[in-house]
Amino acid sequence: MSSDLKGNNSNKGWIGFRVACAGIILVIRNERNFRIHLVAGAIVIIAGLLLRVSLLEWTVLLLTIAMVLSLEMINTSIERVMNHLSPEFHPAVGAVKDVAAGAVLVAAIFSIIIGMIIFLPKLTSILF
Ligand SMILES: Nc1ncnc2c1ncn2[C@@H]1O[C@H](COP(=O)(O)OP(=O)(O)OP(=O)(O)O)[C@@H](O)[C@H]1O
Numbered sequence: 001m002s003s004d005l006k007g008n009n010s011n012k013g014w015i016g017f018r019v020a021c022a023g024i025i026l027v028i029r030n031e032r033n034f035r036i037h038l039v040a041g042a043i044v045i046i047a048g049l050l051l052r053v054s055l056l057e058w059t060v061l062l063l064t065i066a067m068v069l070s071l072e073m074i075n076t077s078i079e080r081v082m083n084h085l086s087p088e089f090h091p092a093v094g095a096v097k098d099v100a101a102g103a104v105l106v107a108a109i110f111s112i113i114i115g116m117i118i119f120l121p122k123l124t125s126i127l128f
Pocket residue numbers: 033075079086087088089090091092093094095097098101
């Protein structure tokens with residue numbers, strides 16, 4: 001019986017992983033903003049490789065990329081659930097969507113600031 005349970009649990013874990021991957025594929029295919037953030041993240045990684053950022057700087061940059069992408073996915077989830085539950089116009093729905101979009105904007109603004117803190121000194125030392 002315990003091996004049955006183990007089998008079920010590992011199956012559940014595998015299914016959970018697959019549906020999570022399906023969620024990532026869904027946003028890549030359907031959400032333009034997510035693709036823009038993905039490209040921005042790739043540019044940051046290439047810049048990090050070219051400018052040889054430190055381990056600590058890599059950690060901060062990767063956390064920043066993960067934060068923006070994850071928030072964009074949560075924003076998409078909120079938009080979709082609101083469209084499903086309340087397709088008609090309502091100020092409360094608008095407020096929920098605005099706040100979720102605002103969360104992505106906050107993360108994006110701070111990511112740009114972090115990128116400038118890390119990359120600007122390296123760029124200026126190369127250029128001047
Ligand atoms: N049902 C609604 N009731 C009131 N306002 C709404 C409603 N749907 C959308 N809005 C307003 O329009 C804005 C954009 O909502 P929408 O669902 O079109 O997101 P979107 O433009 O697809 O966002 P994203 O570009 O992040 O995918 C919301 O932030 C909100 O201000």
